[in-house]
Amino acid sequence: MHLFLLLILQATAALGQIDPAHCRYALGMEDRRIKDDDITASSQWYETTGPQYARLNREEGDGAWCPEGQLEPSDSQYLQVDLGRLTFLTVVGTQGRYARNSGNEFARAYRLNYSRDGLLWKSWKNRLGNAVMEGNKNAYTSVINDLHPPIITRYVRLIPVTKLSTTVCMRVELYGCPWEDGLISYSAPEGQLMMPPGYPIASLNDSTYDGVHERRRLFGGMGQLTDGVIGQDDFLVTRQYHVWPGYDYLGWRNDSLGTQGYVEMEFVFDRQRNFTSLKVHSNNMFSRGVKIFSSVSCWFKPRLIAGWEAESVAFKTVLDDRNPSARYVTVPLNRRTAKSIRCRFYFADVWMMFSEISFQSEDTVLPTQITLEVTSTPVTEEGTMATTPKTAVNASTSDPPDDGNTPILIGCLVTIILLLVIIIFLILWCQYVCKVLEKAPRRILDEEVTVRLSSCSDTIILQTPPVPPRSGHGPTVPANTDPHYERVFLLDPQYQNPAVLRNKLPELSQSAEASACGGGYAEPDVTQCTPHQCFHSNAPHYAETDIVRLQGVTGSNMYAVPALTVDSLTRKDISAAEFPRQQLIFREKLGEGQFGEVHLCEAEGLPEFLGEGSPLPDRDGRSVLVAVKQLRADATSQARNDFLKEIKIMSRLNDPNIIRLLCVCVSSDPLCMVTEYMENGDLNMFLSQREIESTLTHANNIPSVSLSDLLHMSVQISSGMKYLASLNFVHRDLATRNCLLDRRLTIKIADFGMSRNLYSSDYYRIQGRAVLPIRWMAWESILLGKFTTASDVWAFGVTLWEIFTLCKEQPYSLLSDEQVIENTGEFFRNQGRQIFLYAPPLCPPSLFELMMRCWSRDIPDRPTFEGLYQALRPHVNQ
Ligand SMILES: *[C@@H]1O[C@H](CO)[C@@H](O)[C@H](O)[C@H]1NC(C)=O
Ligand SMILES: *[C@@H]1O[C@H](CO)[C@@H](O)[C@H](O)[C@H]1NC(C)=O
Ligand SMILES: *[C@@H]1O[C@H](CO)[C@@H](O)[C@H](O)[C@H]1NC(C)=O
Ligand SMILES: *[C@@H]1O[C@H](CO)[C@@H](O)[C@H](O)[C@H]1NC(C)=O
Numbered sequence: 001m002h003l004f005l006l007l008i009l010q011a012t013a014a015l016g017q018i019d020p021a022h023c024r025y026a027l028g029m030e031d032r033r034i035k036d037d038d039i040t041a042s043s044q045w046y047e048t049t050g051p052q053y054a055r056l057n058r059e060e061g062d063g064a065w066c067p068e069g070q071l072e073p074s075d076s077q078y079l080q081v082d083l084g085r086l087t088f089l090t091v092v093g094t095q096g097r098y099a100r101n102s103g104n105e106f107a108r109a110y111r112l113n114y115s116r117d118g119l120l121w122k123s124w125k126n127r128l129g130n131a132v133m134e135g136n137k138n139a140y141t142s143v144i145n146d147l148h149p150p151i152i153t154r155y156v157r158l159i160p161v162t163k164l165s166t167t168v169c170m171r172v173e174l175y176g177c178p179w180e181d182g183l184i185s186y187s188a189p190e191g192q193l194m195m196p197p198g199y200p201i202a203s204l205n206d207s208t209y210d211g212v213h214e215r216r217r218l219f220g221g222m223g224q225l226t227d228g229v230i231g232q233d234d235f236l237v238t239r240q241y242h243v244w245p246g247y248d249y250l251g252w253r254n255d256s257l258g259t260q261g262y263v264e265m266e267f268v269f270d271r272q273r274n275f276t277s278l279k280v281h282s283n284n285m286f287s288r289g290v291k292i293f294s295s296v297s298c299w300f301k302p303r304l305i306a307g308w309e310a311e312s313v314a315f316k317t318v319l320d321d322r323n324p325s326a327r328y329v330t331v332p333l334n335r336r337t338a339k340s341i342r343c344r345f346y347f348a349d350v351w352m353m354f355s356e357i358s359f360q361s362e363d364t365v366l367p368t369q370i371t372l373e374v375t376s377t378p379v380t381e382e383g384t385m386a387t388t389p390k391t392a393v394n395a396s397t398s399d400p401p402d403d404g405n406t407p408i409l410i411g412c413l414v415t416i417i418l419l420l421v422i423i424i425f426l427i428l429w430c431q432y433v434c435k436v437l438e439k440a441p442r443r444i445l446d447e448e449v450t451v452r453l454s455s456c457s458d459t460i461i462l463q464t465p466p467v468p469p470r471s472g473h474g475p476t477v478p479a480n481t482d483p484h485y486e487r488v489f490l491l492d493p494q495y496q497n498p499a500v501l502r503n504k505l506p507e508l509s510q511s512a513e514a515s516a517c518g519g520g521y522a523e524p525d526v527t528q529c530t531p532h533q534c535f536h537s538n539a540p541h542y543a544e545t546d547i548v549r550l551q552g553v554t555g556s557n558m559y560a561v562p563a564l565t566v567d568s569l570t571r572k573d574i575s576a577a578e579f580p581r582q583q584l585i586f587r588e589k590l591g592e593g594q595f596g597e598v599h600l601c602e603a604e605g606l607p608e609f610l611g612e613g614s615p616l617p618d619r620d621g622r623s624v625l626v627a628v629k630q631l632r633a634d635a636t637s638q639a640r641n642d643f644l645k646e647i648k649i650m651s652r653l654n655d656p657n658i659i660r661l662l663c664v665c666v667s668s669d670p671l672c673m674v675t676e677y678m679e680n681g682d683l684n685m686f687l688s689q690r691e692i693e694s695t696l697t698h699a700n701n702i703p704s705v706s707l708s709d710l711l712h713m714s715v716q717i718s719s720g721m722k723y724l725a726s727l728n729f730v731h732r733d734l735a736t737r738n739c740l741l742d743r744r745l746t747i748k749i750a751d752f753g754m755s756r757n758l759y760s761s762d763y764y765r766i767q768g769r770a771v772l773p774i775r776w777m778a779w780e781s782i783l784l785g786k787f788t789t790a791s792d793v794w795a796f797g798v799t800l801w802e803i804f805t806l807c808k809e810q811p812y813s814l815l816s817d818e819q820v821i822e823n824t825g826e827f828f829r830n831q832g833r834q835i836f837l838y839a840p841p842l843c844p845p846s847l848f849e850l851m852m853r854c855w856s857r858d859i860p861d862r863p864t865f866e867g868l869y870q871a872l873r874p875h876v877n878q
């Protein structure tokens with residue numbers, strides 16, 4: 001069964017685009033699919049350290065490739081690999097010369113050069129412009145580097161880099177998948193700056209383009225349109241960390257390109273192909289003047305040296321003024337034959353923005369690809385097939401089998417179809433049974449169906465993961481390529497259920513904790529549900545989508561309350577007092593979202609209203625500045641409920657280090673909640689703009705903080721969390737971005753879905769709406785959907801780490817989201833392969849020990865917030 005579904009996935013995958021997260025298969029250095037002849041080098045020291053010995057984890061010859069003599073800092077020695085075809089390269093792994101303990105040479109750093117044709121070499125740089133990658137620290141451990149951006153190439157050169165004269169030796173593996181598009185370059189007008197008043201400047205250039213810039217056009221290279229990263233609905237929000245707004249898109253303004261009203265792009269391919277379609281991922285944020293193109297015309301050139309054929313293919317799109325989502329627009333190309341294509345995309349509005357372009361040609365959707373795996377793999381290998389993509393990839397890249405296999409092929413296809421029918425039947429049946437079992441009538445969302453199904457019958461759902469919208473070229477079934485790349489996508493809905501997860505991580509079933517599928521862990525403060533379900537019932541639908549430019553406001557909607565199953569809340573549930581709306585005087589807008597807005601207001605007479613003894617926020621004469629979160633009158637009832645729920649939760653909280661709900665206006669629409677205004681914004685922003693106090697910062701007037709400030713902040717957060725824990729409240733999203741600072745630098749913990757837009761790269765978006773702060777989450781929250789005070793302790797550890805790195809870096813910044821999730825699996829297994837956050841240089845060792853305890857695998861080993869508070873407090877008074 002595994003085998004067949006794998007094949008189906010492969011077939012559909014061939015239609016889609018590259019997904020860098022899935023395209024990470026070993027390309028054959030270690031297993032010798034890359035032949036000795038294809039590995040060359042600028043030099044070699046001995047016969048026995050030739051380039052053919054540069055294979056990861058192999059101990060042949062003298063154990064590695066070593067260039068001749070000592071490597072000097074000015075040297076440019078290289079190891080070159082010919083991959084035999086255009087490849088989408090995503091990861092590079094290196095290792096030193098171990099040679100059964102007789103070797104001790106390795107490369108501490110290296111650069112990459114690459115070439116698509118073997119003639120023109122380009123040097124690789126990461127998204128921030130750095131070319132040098134960190135290499136090995138000893139002769140045996142392999143080090144993996146993710147390429148951001150990935151490279152599309154056939155030839156790769158690894159160039160060891162050194163600061164001192166030294167001997168280096170290397171073993172390597174390359175990871176990626178075949179580049180089926182066949183595109184070798186595109187040219188386009190340079191992207192432009194968008195400078196609308198009131199918004200950040202969006203720089204819509206192609207910042208990773210590897211060709212030449214000439215007369216405001218890009219020539220002869222590829223860049224962001226082929227990096228596998230699609231832009232978000234809001235083009236200002238980026239998927240990368242520390243880049244500028246608009247990063248993911250290449251965009252143009254209609255009047256900047258003369259009066260022609262179109263953008264002309266030219267695409268060159270590796271060989272003549274018969275094109276079926278072209279897919280353009282385009283932004284459609286019409287509220288900001290961006291739309292998909294209104295029409296496109298393409299011309300074809302069958303050979304490089306030939307004229308453009310007169311007959312073009314034209315295609316009109318259906319413009320969409322309702323849905324602002326970015327989308328793929330598919331343009332049929334009518335199986336025209338070409339070696340290069342020229343397309344004109346006509347503007348539909350002032351702006352046009354693309355994030356990705358891909359081409360489908362007949363030879364990319366090879367029906368034979370399906371057969372390959374069946375015929376070239378003996379049946380006895382079925383098990384391994386499904387779990388080892390290496391085999392699958394190997395098979396799919398090998399030569400096609402001869403025609404004698406056609407009957408087998410047809411037989412297999414028929415079997416696949418029969419199996420599909422059976423699976424569909426089983427799914428329908430299961431759905432029916434599930435419905436009957438739980439009589440509660442309920443609107444079933446797609447995602448919920450998956451979750452529910454899996455609790456009904458693990459075996460079936462496991463085999464039918466929803467085909468991801470952008471599947472890569474490899475099987476999406478998690479599998480075991482290599483110890484570093486054991487792929488487990490735990491946030492796929494199929495894993496959301498612990499019972500299903502057990503099948504993926506067999507060790508889990510031995511763990512007593514993971515014994516239940518529905519509610520086994522009955523600790524008092526546990527809200528037991530999958531992240532999905534939780535986010536569905538508690539998630540802030542009214543705010544999550546697009547509040548931008550927000551500061552110092554709050555709305556704590558994610559505090560999970562164990563007994564909060566109420567669906568409609570009434571006035572009597574809300575203990576905060578009703579404030580006369582007319583006494584709120586608008587000062588300025590702080591943020592805006594789909595269902596609401598946040599305003600900075602003066603609240604006249606608030607001190608009197610709240611009465612004596614009520615500690616007040618910053619005063620400004622008689623009036624007080626407050627943040628007012630307001631729900632639009634036309635918000636959905638779901639959003640309304642969430643809003644009221646949030647009010648209810650917040651009105652119960654009263655602690656100096658928790659944001660306070662001062663009053664509400666809920667007797668009439670629009671609903672409002674009034675909270676303290678936190679002038680200094682969030683802690684993340686605050687710290688990232690500061691340096692640690694030193695004579696240098698004093699001399700140059702650089703904003704700074706002292707170590708004791710940092711400790712004081714940590715104590716305040718632990719104090720606020722201690723309070724939440726005493727109420728059995730689980731915060732679920734503790735991080736510096738959710739801690740606010742007032743004028744006197746008092747920290748108050750808040751948590752609002754709205755911040756998710758500013759910090760979207762901190763969250764991992766799973767299929768539907770749910771977003772998870774995976775870099776802050778304990779392993780059991782990610783793997784089991786279990787959120788407890790102990791998982792808040794974990795997040796507190798990460799928050800401390802952020803504080804002591806002055807928020808200059810995202811946690812695990814070198815790992816992709818998928819790797820973070822894989823690392824979570826390692827935390828669970830606890831075999832010493834998990835990667836911990838490093839000790840920040842500023843951080844006293846005793847404090848780092850405390851952080852490490854927060855990240856203990858077993859909950860009893862983690863400190864409590866009371867313990868943390870007691871441990872941190874003495875530091876401050878020193
Ligand atoms: C790497 O590429 C750069 C051009 O981008 C070139 O100047 C350099 O010589 C190349 N180095 C090697 C070893 O190929
Ligand atoms: C793209 O724009 C950014 C931000 O304005 C700038 O830093 C970068 O150098 C530009 N890159 C290219 C290749 O023009
Ligand atoms: C493209 O299609 C034509 C016929 O429509 C066929 O003769 C040719 O071999 C095909 N070329 C490729 C590269 O598939
Ligand atoms: C650009 O778009 C605007 C708005 O659609 C339109 O008024 C203007 O004529 C366009 N300019 C050109 C040169 O097409």
Ligand SMILES: *[C@@H]1O[C@H](CO)[C@@H](O)[C@H](O)[C@H]1NC(C)=O
Pocket residue numbers: 033391394395397398399
């Ligand atoms: C991989 O493919 C090569 C031919 O390209 C073949 O010789 C080898 O046996 C294959 N390996 C596996 C594990 O299927």
